[in-house]
Amino acid sequence: MADRDDLTRRSVLKASAAAAGLGLAGTASASEDGGLAGAEPIPCVDVTDARSDLEVVDAASVAPETSSGIGPGSFLLISRGGTTAGCTANFVWDDGDDVYLGAAGHCFLPGETAASKSAGGSFDATNQTVEVCIDCAFGGATGLNGITGGRLVELGEVVYARQSENGVGPGNDFGLVRIPEEARGLIDTSMPKFGGPAGTGTLEAGETACHYGNAVAFGETFLTKGRSGAGLGSTDDVWRAATASAPGDSGAAVQTCNPSVTGLQGAQAVGALTHLTTNGVAGTTMSRAEEMAAEADLDITPRLG
Incomplete structure (x- = not known):
C-alpha cells in the first residue's frame, strides 16, 4: 500500500x-481554497x-x-x-x-x-x-x-x-x-454509539458532525471511537468539519447528529471521511x-x- x-x-x-x-468545536472562517489547501489522505x-x-x-x-x-x-x-x-x-x-x-x-x-x-x-x-x-x-x-x-x-x-x-x-x-x-x-446499518442515519443530506456550517472510527489514540474503546465536531460546510463533492481524526479513521461514515436525552442522535448521512486539512477534516459526499x-x-x- x-x-x-x-x-x-x-x-x-x-x-x-x-x-x-x-478544532473539536466551533467553526472556522472560509478561505479562498475552501479550506482544502494541503489536504492529505488520512493514512491507514x-x-x-x-x-x-x-x-x-x-x-x-x-x-x-x-x-x-x-x-x-x-x-x-x-x-x-x-x-x-x-x-x-x-x-x-x-x-x-x-x-x-x-x-x-x-x-x-x-x-x-x-x-x-x-x-x-x-x-x-x-x-x-x-x-x-x-x-x-x-x-x-x-x-x-x-x-x-x-x-x-x-x-x-x-x-x-x-x-x-x-x-x-x-x-x-x-x-x-x-x-x-x-x-x-x-x-448492521446503524452507526455505533450515535445510531442513525435516518436519511441523507449535506453538512452545513455549524451543524454537528459525528463519526465513528478506528483511529489510533482515539479509536481504542467504544467511548473514544465516536467523536463529534462542527460542520464547516459542503459542496456537491466535498464536506468539511472541525473534528478530531487520525490514522485508522480513513473511510469512516460521517453524519449529522441532533441533541437527544441520551446525547447525540444520528440524523443525516453526510459521506466518507478521507482527508486531514489545515483546519479540520474533509471527505466525499454521499451524492458524489x-x-x-x-x-x-x-x-x-x-x-x-
Whole structure:
C-alpha cells in the first residue's frame, strides 16, 4: 500500500498527535481554497504484526446478535503484498442485486494510482484480501500494541476504488467491497454509539458532525471511537468539519447528529471521511459517492440505520 504501508509507529504517533490538535468545536472562517489547501489522505494503520492472534471464522458461524456487525464503523483489514492496513468502513450500499461496504478509495490503492481498473484506472484492486474484524479493539494506550479480541470475516472483491481525479483527492476518494451473501446476516446499518442515519443530506456550517472510527489514540474503546465536531460546510463533492481524526479513521461514515436525552442522535448521512486539512477534516459526499460508483456501472443507494 505504498507510502501508507510503510508507516512506522513513530510516524503514526506524530500524525495522531497532530490530529489531536484539530478544532473539536466551533467553526472556522472560509478561505479562498475552501479550506482544502494541503489536504492529505488520512493514512491507514499498519497492523501487519498486530493481527496475528485474531481468529478467522466463516461468516455463517458468527451470530449477528452477538457481534458488532458489518456496517458504519467496521474495522477493515486490507492485506496485499505481505502487509495489512487497518481502515474504517462507512455505509452499507445496495444496487438491488448485490450489497457493498463503503470505504476510502485510497485504502485499496497504491499511493501513485488514481483509480482501479473498474473506475477506468490501471490497478487491479480485486487482487487483495479484505476482512472485517468483528468485536475488535485496539490494545494499549496508543492503539499500537496489537488488536485484542475479535474474529475476522472475509469480504468479497473490491468492485470500485478511486482516490483522486485530475490530481484532486478530496471529494474524489471512495471505494466499495462486496459483502458476500453468507455474511449479509451480520449487516448492521446503524452507526455505533450515535445510531442513525435516518436519511441523507449535506453538512452545513455549524451543524454537528459525528463519526465513528478506528483511529489510533482515539479509536481504542467504544467511548473514544465516536467523536463529534462542527460542520464547516459542503459542496456537491466535498464536506468539511472541525473534528478530531487520525490514522485508522480513513473511510469512516460521517453524519449529522441532533441533541437527544441520551446525547447525540444520528440524523443525516453526510459521506466518507478521507482527508486531514489545515483546519479540520474533509471527505466525499454521499451524492458524489453514488456518482463515482456509476463509473463501474453500479447504481448504488445507501441502506439507512
